[in-house]
Amino acid sequence: MVAVLATPSPSALEQPSEGSLRVCSVSKEFISPDGRKVHALKDVSLAVQPGEFVSLLGPSGCGKSTLLRLVAGLEMPTSGQLLLDGKPIEGPSAERGLVFQDPTLYPWLTVRRNIESALRIAGVLKQRAGQVDEYIRLVGLEGFDRAYPQHLSGGMAHRVALARALINHPKVLLLDEPLGGLDAFNRMRMQDEVLRLWELRRGAMLLVTHDIDEAIYMSDRIIIMSDRPGTVEDILTVEMHRPRQRNNPYFTHLRNVILEMLHFARKESVEYFL
Ligand SMILES: Nc1ncnc2c1ncn2[C@@H]1O[C@H](COP(=O)(O)OP(=O)(O)O)[C@@H](O)[C@H]1O
Numbered sequence: 001m002v003a004v005l006a007t008p009s010p011s012a013l014e015q016p017s018e019g020s021l022r023v024c025s026v027s028k029e030f031i032s033p034d035g036r037k038v039h040a041l042k043d044v045s046l047a048v049q050p051g052e053f054v055s056l057l058g059p060s061g062c063g064k065s066t067l068l069r070l071v072a073g074l075e076m077p078t079s080g081q082l083l084l085d086g087k088p089i090e091g092p093s094a095e096r097g098l099v100f101q102d103p104t105l106y107p108w109l110t111v112r113r114n115i116e117s118a119l120r121i122a123g124v125l126k127q128r129a130g131q132v133d134e135y136i137r138l139v140g141l142e143g144f145d146r147a148y149p150q151h152l153s154g155g156m157a158h159r160v161a162l163a164r165a166l167i168n169h170p171k172v173l174l175l176d177e178p179l180g181g182l183d184a185f186n187r188m189r190m191q192d193e194v195l196r197l198w199e200l201r202r203g204a205m206l207l208v209t210h211d212i213d214e215a216i217y218m219s220d221r222i223i224i225m226s227d228r229p230g231t232v233e234d235i236l237t238v239e240m241h242r243p244r245q246r247n248n249p250y251f252t253h254l255r256n257v258i259l260e261m262l263h264f265a266r267k268e269s270v271e272y273f274l
């Protein structure tokens, strides 16, 4: 089996439906505090289909977080356009949930109040407060609703952050290295947890990671980004059933293809696995 390199099909792009994200020729420049121009992203185009799990994989500093912040509406592009279901993204919205590496829970609020805070910010707490229990159950935190963040393990804090992002039913969930702070075992457990939540909801997911195995284990497609200014180097379709086996020969093959793309692998070792 070989990796299939593919660009999004134009017909799919022309008919946006619920949760269809398009990034069209987006560039982003920053002015650094010392007045230098930082070209973070250059002419980035990509599409995420409704219900699709897509990873952005690239070296540190290549603009992955910038791209996610643009999709979240926290930054505006210098040029180009971002569209969700055909409508321009012009600011933050509950239809695009964002989860960071640091769970960023309010330390003075209980698990329940932290999850409720998302409903309060969206102005729907009165109507939907009854759903908080369902989301506490969904992320496996029954019995912890009155716990404070400082009493939670790293994995549990991430579950709260996920519940808080999911309770507003985002069309796209944006995950910026959400598991980066966890140890290897917890990280693998949480990868399964994120996949379980995704399979239950089937909303689109856009995950930023610099962990090649995480990208292969989780994604339908992997967008490989170049060094800064970040561009789309390649788009790779992961043709594997879930749950995926990390020691499967195709997994190993993909890992080597990606290492080669990222220019870290020695040529001979890649040819050996192919
Ligand atoms: N607000 C900002 N002001 C100035 N430079 C920034 C800002 N945000 C990001 N950058 C720069 O843009 C580049 C890409 O950053 P980032 O998107 O955080 O990369 P990644 O997430 O891939 O590590 C980096 O050089 C970073 O220093």
Ligand SMILES: [Mg+2]
Binding pocket: 064, 065, 066
């Ligand atoms: Mg980042």
